Amino acid sequence: MAVVETTVAEVMAELAALEDPKVRAVNEKHGDDHGVNLGKLRALATRLKTQQELARQLWKTADSAARLVAILVSRPKAFERDELDVMLREARTPKVHDWLVNYVVKKSPHSEELRVAWFAAADPVVASAGWALTTERVAKRPEGLNLAGLLDVIEAEMKDAPDRLQWAMNHCLAQIGIEHAEHRARAIEIGERLEVLKDYPTPANCTSPFAPIWITEMVRRQRDK
Incomplete structure (x- = not known):
C-alpha cells in the first residue's frame, strides 16, 4: 500500500506541474474543473500503463485530472457493478463522466x-x-x-x-x-x-x-x- 500511496503522490505532483491556467479557463467554460492539457494527461497515463490499484487510489482523491488518469490506467473489467455505480454518481464534471462511461462502463460486463x-x-x-x-x-x-x-x-x-x-x-x-x-x-x-x-x-x-x-x-x- 505504501508504494501505491507514493505513486499517487508522484502522479499528483506531475499533474500539478502540468496545470495550465489557460487550459483551466477553457475547461471551466464547459463545466470541467482541471487545467491539464488532455494530450499531456494521456501521455502520462500511457507511461504509467495499466495499474488497477493505482486507478482506484487516484479516483479516491476526487481530483478531476487524477480521475481522468485513473480511468485511462484502469482495467475496466476489474470493477464490480456497485463500484461503477458509486463512481458514476461521484463523477459530476462532464469530462470525467463521459470518459468513465465510454472508456470503462461500456467495456464492463x-x-x-x-x-x-x-x-x-x-x-x-x-x-x-x-x-x-x-x-x-x-x-x-x-x-x-x-x-x-x-x-x-x-x-x-x-x-x-x-x-x-x-x-x-x-x-x-x-x-x-x-x-x-x-x-x-x-x-x-x-x-x-x-x-x-x-x-x-x-x-x-x-x-x-x-x-x-x-x-x-x-x-x-x-x-x-
Whole structure:
C-alpha cells in the first residue's frame, strides 16, 4: 500500500506541474474543473500503463485530472457493478463522466445491468449515462430494444430535459434515425418539431448536433461510401 500511496503522490505532483491556467479557463467554460492539457494527461497515463490499484487510489482523491488518469490506467473489467455505480454518481464534471462511461462502463460486463438502472434514474446526470449506453446499443446491438418506445420518451421529455440529459437523448434520437431506416422519418420529424440544439454553434467543418441535420448528413455519408 505504501508504494501505491507514493505513486499517487508522484502522479499528483506531475499533474500539478502540468496545470495550465489557460487550459483551466477553457475547461471551466464547459463545466470541467482541471487545467491539464488532455494530450499531456494521456501521455502520462500511457507511461504509467495499466495499474488497477493505482486507478482506484487516484479516483479516491476526487481530483478531476487524477480521475481522468485513473480511468485511462484502469482495467475496466476489474470493477464490480456497485463500484461503477458509486463512481458514476461521484463523477459530476462532464469530462470525467463521459470518459468513465465510454472508456470503462461500456467495456464492463456489468454495462447492460447498469444501463437499465441508470436509464430510469431520477438524477438527470445519472440518467444521461443510461441514455449514452442505450445509444451504444442502438448502434451496435439493437436487438431487444423498443426503438419506437425510445422515440416516445424522447418526444415527450427531451424538450424540457436538463442540458446533459437533453444532449444524451438527442444523441439517441439521431442514432436511431441514422441506423434504423424504418424509424428515420419519425426521428427527423421529432427533431424538427422540438428544435433541440437547432441553433447550436457549429464550426464550418463539423456536423451540427441538430438531429435532422445530423441524421441526413450521416446517412448521406453512408450512401456515398
